Amino acid sequence: MNIKGEEKSVEELKERLKLLEEENDALSNQVEDTILFGLISESFDTVSQPVELMRGLLEKISILKSIPLCFSIHLKKKSYKTLGSYCSVYSSEHGKPLFTLSREFQSAIHNESFLRYKYADHPEWITLHISEERLQPNEVLILSFENHGIDKGFFIFINEEGSDSNFGNDLLIFHQFVKMVGDKWERLDLLNQLTKLNRNLENKVKQRTSELTRINELLFNEIQDKQAINIELKIEKEKFHQLFNQANAAIYLWELDANGKVRGCIEANQAATNMTGYTLEDLSSMTPGKLMANDYKKQEKSLLKDIDFKKTITFEVFHQRKDGSVFPVEVNAHQFTLNDKEVVLSITHDITERKRIEEALIKAKEKAEESDMLKSSFLANMSHEIRTPMNAILGFAEILQHGGLVASEIQDFTNIILNNGVHLLNLINDIVDFSKIESGQVTINKSAVNTKALMENLQMTTKSLLRNYDKEHIQVQILIAANIDNCIIETDEVKLRQILSNLMNNAVKFTKRGTITLGLERPLPDQLNFYVSDTGVGIPSKFHAKIFERFVRVKDKKTFNIPGTGLGLAISQNLAEMLGGQLKLDFSTVKGTRFSFEIPCIETKD
């Protein structure tokens, strides 16, 4: 190989080396761009604001591609908005715009997605506010982008003459950059929208929650209030229930239909069921009329319908229990409206006891009236009884005073005066005795009594009395039972004698023939029984119940002329009671009468 050939091959080799270097450069560029792109992309994963993203990305592309001025705009119909800008040779802190874009420029790029031109070709399109010392613009590169919020966005890159890197022919990195910005911007935009929506939602939830909390609190308070009221109501209800059921009166609540007719009982208390024997279920289908006694005529029952219950009314009726028994009630009824229902409240008192007391009172009153009447008749009798002997005494005493009488006449008249005086004295004694008894002035003086002597003395007195009545034909006998001997009685002898004497006198008065017996028995070891029997006219049975009452005298045609105060038996009964006994009419027929009374006795040891 000659020198020329060697030179040629050296040249070829150099040429080849240069090509290889260029290839290497291109490859190296691509590798670098890829690395740089990775760097840019990764470093913005944490950015959250689109504006921050835009500024940051513009700075990075500016630094990495040595482009002194990069900015992005949002092109609108008649204006534009700068989205971000970065100038490596100008302090951004000045706050002044770096550039102004002319209308021509705006129309020129309006429909372009890519534009590249020499700045000097259209210097009027972009006016730079950076001194020429700092920046001498060379080429302008424009790439469009769009995303969710921006329909026409543009990136504008301006490099300068002789800078380390012009745009070159391979603009892949720029396209990738634009795409990345678009994607990231859109993603951020969506994320921010989502965040905003989230925040709105959170706010709404918060607002709603606070509203709910407030309502909840209100409800809670209301519930608490209601609970308190409920407790009060429960207490009130319990109180009412107690009152309702503890009441002695039967309480019914009758529901009325639209016509004012009773539908049935809707409430009744314990007293109602106790009083009637009906259950609540029974009552629910009943009317007040059905409670009324069966012997009310229908007509009477229907009167209930005409009563105006709107006024409180009170009436007395007889109710009939479920078992058929009838009892008197006083009903107090009143109509009113309860929970839109017309009801009649009836309070019913069982007045059986009241009625009984009323009847007893009436009877007592009648008795008092009768007693008053008896007293009046007694006074009338007494005046007659007192005046008759008094007239006799005064009349015969007057005759004796005139003188001129024979001895027998004088004797007769004197006897008459004496007899009448005795009678009058007896009468007055009786009245005094009875008055004493009634006023509680009689005292009992007990001492051991010789019954036999007492009875014999009485026998003598009776015989003497029989002589006075010209009834000497009547026998007076004493009958003493054998078991009397070993006992004594301690009692008031005067009172005992008075009782027996009274009974014997009556026997004398009402007996015309036969025998008067004064007897003594000992039916029980600690009791002696005195009795007086006669064979007299007897007491008609209709008077039996009344003979011990005061001022009662049996007066019929048989006893018409027999004198008496009507106090004897009453006095005797009272005295017998004082001595611990009871005066009884054992029997009384047309064949005779027997009275008896008992006295406590004590057993003696001979």
Place this chain on the structure above:
Amino acid sequence: MHQQDFMDLTEQRNTIAIEHQELVYYRMGEGEPILFIHGITTYSFIWRNVIPGFIENYDVITVDLAGCGDSSKNIDDSYSLKNHSRMLLELIDKLELTKIHLVCHDVGGGIGQIMAVHRPDQILSLTLINAVAYDFWPVQPIISMRTPVIRQLAMASLDLGVFKFIVSRGVYNRGNVNDKLMDYFWKPMKTTEGRKAFLYFAHCLNNNDLLEIIDDIHALKMPVLIIRGEADIFLSRKISEKLHENINGSKLVSIRTGGHFIQEDEPKLLANLILEFIGK
């Protein structure tokens, strides 16, 4: 002084308005003033392990250059080496420092060279650690043969991983690159302003700033210490060699166990070298 202590130097923290910027600087110790100037990708924190040795005998000043660290990041004015050196000279004037030592790293070395050329009588000594000079920078590709350093820095500003990769390659002992260190490096990159200022700084770097003072540099009369981390893969060894060759009386020290960020690898060794040099 430990890393944590440096961040707590709030008492020593000062701000000063220079031109349109507000510079943050830290000042501590007593003695001859010594100003530490950082380079690109770092700020005053890079000196935290170096300065403790100086505080006892020197009036130590560390500064955040405009657009770096906590200083303002206004990019209306250029961040060129010329501008930075002008701002620092104004700082020295305002602090009324008539004589001062300069310790410079990376592009800070370029700034220091311009300052020394402009105020040769005021600068007591000039220490250049892995410094830029001439037109040999930036040279070392990172990812591929063709990727310019600006592009690397651009990527570093955007990605902590890339940044960590660069820092890791900048130290001899990669075990030193922990989360705490990366927090220092990454702090200004957290804001758009910080990133923009950082890249603007890189954008403003121009070889011409240094090429036009080559003769003046070679004629410097003050003591010049040139320190080279042998494991610095970002800047060429030729830079330090050429500087040493052309500056009469300059001293070149090469540290085998130092990378570009030699302050992280050998802070004490570095401090001792400088102390010994400027103490003579």
